[in-house]
Amino acid sequence: ADDPLLTDRTGRARRRPLLRVILDSRLRLPLASRMVKTAQNDVLVLCAFAEEKKKRDLEARGIRVTQIALTSASAARPFSDKVRRMPVRRRTGTGKPILDGDSSSASDGRPDLRKVIAALGELEITSLLIEGGALVNWAALAAGIVDKIFFYYAPRILGGADAIPFASGAGFHSMAEAAQVHRLAIHHFGSDFAVEGYLRDPYEQTASGPQELGAVRER
Template sequence: MYVILNAAMSIDGKISTRNNDSSISSKMDFVRVHKLRSSVDGIVIGISTVLKDNPMLNVRYFTNGAKNPTRIIIDSNARIPLDSRIIKSSKKIQTIIAITHNASSKKVKEIENKGARVLVTGNGKVSIRKLFQKLERMGLRKILVEGGGEINWSVIKLGIINELIVTISPLVIGGRDAKTLVEGEGFANISDGIKLKLSNTIIQNNNEIVLFYKLR
């Protein structure tokens, strides 16, 4: 499986404000991200991002014959609202809700009735490793991880990302409760950190930098 992690952050590393406002990057960056979406088999996000942003997670800004990838939501307890944009559109766009055995079977049935597929892995939290193995067996070979910070950590700590793409917008947001690019427990030692090499940089709107890294 090939895994790409993409995010937009402020200069101080925040991916949203303390009020969960995450409209950080430019229209030009949305076009780049939607083109990237159209090139992958699946997009992975965490349930907190669904609850806070209610995203559609489809391809909109780049429509040049583009297909919508499968949307995969990591949601241990099946908290996803049935009236979320993702669930409401799951008969039209393939959708997977990745849960654990903790989720109520009633909610699982309701989700399936709306057209989404449910995959069960892990105890307590979704096992990202097992989930990705299942996705690969289903033919999803190229995955785009789009956050938030907790999911980014869970994917990064497994050492399974092949590329990391980060847009740095010319903003300083601050706030100890504002989410950063990578949350979770974090590594204790610099030597344990995931080592990357810079493969490309672009400047958008004379203002915003996109950094492309590959696993070293």
């Protein structure tokens, strides 16, 4: 099974340690995982459901746990700049979710990524690396929080009816709505290569660059 560390291997000097962030909807992070064993107050778990005992066990090991409101169907409109401001009903520590707005709204049971970004912003995290699966990738695109993409490719073809797409979800309904990638660049790593591009300029409305880099991992 995948048991990542999400540690920085660049060797670059940092003003402060990078924050390792995990999207864990139901707080299933194993206490025996390498992430928990190596935590030094540099791991943040964002969840929708938080069972009190598991939360205490993680916090006792130096893991920060924060509940985030669920994604509602109305909040999943691709590239919309409108953020609904509605009352939040919180039931932390009960194993029940935080419900944002109308409790009858459809939800996929996962934390709302716009609220994830807002929570990280409160921690003065202004640059974020998302390493997710197909569901998280689509959720990030649909929430309009992606500025830059970096796709890695190996010169091999698998295919198959059960092949997992890069982004799995409702998808864009037409080419006109599709996410347009600009300023493309190709990077070579031996026989492998990567495609770098921008959906928008992250520095367009700010004079200063990002302060820190976080890594979000889906569980």
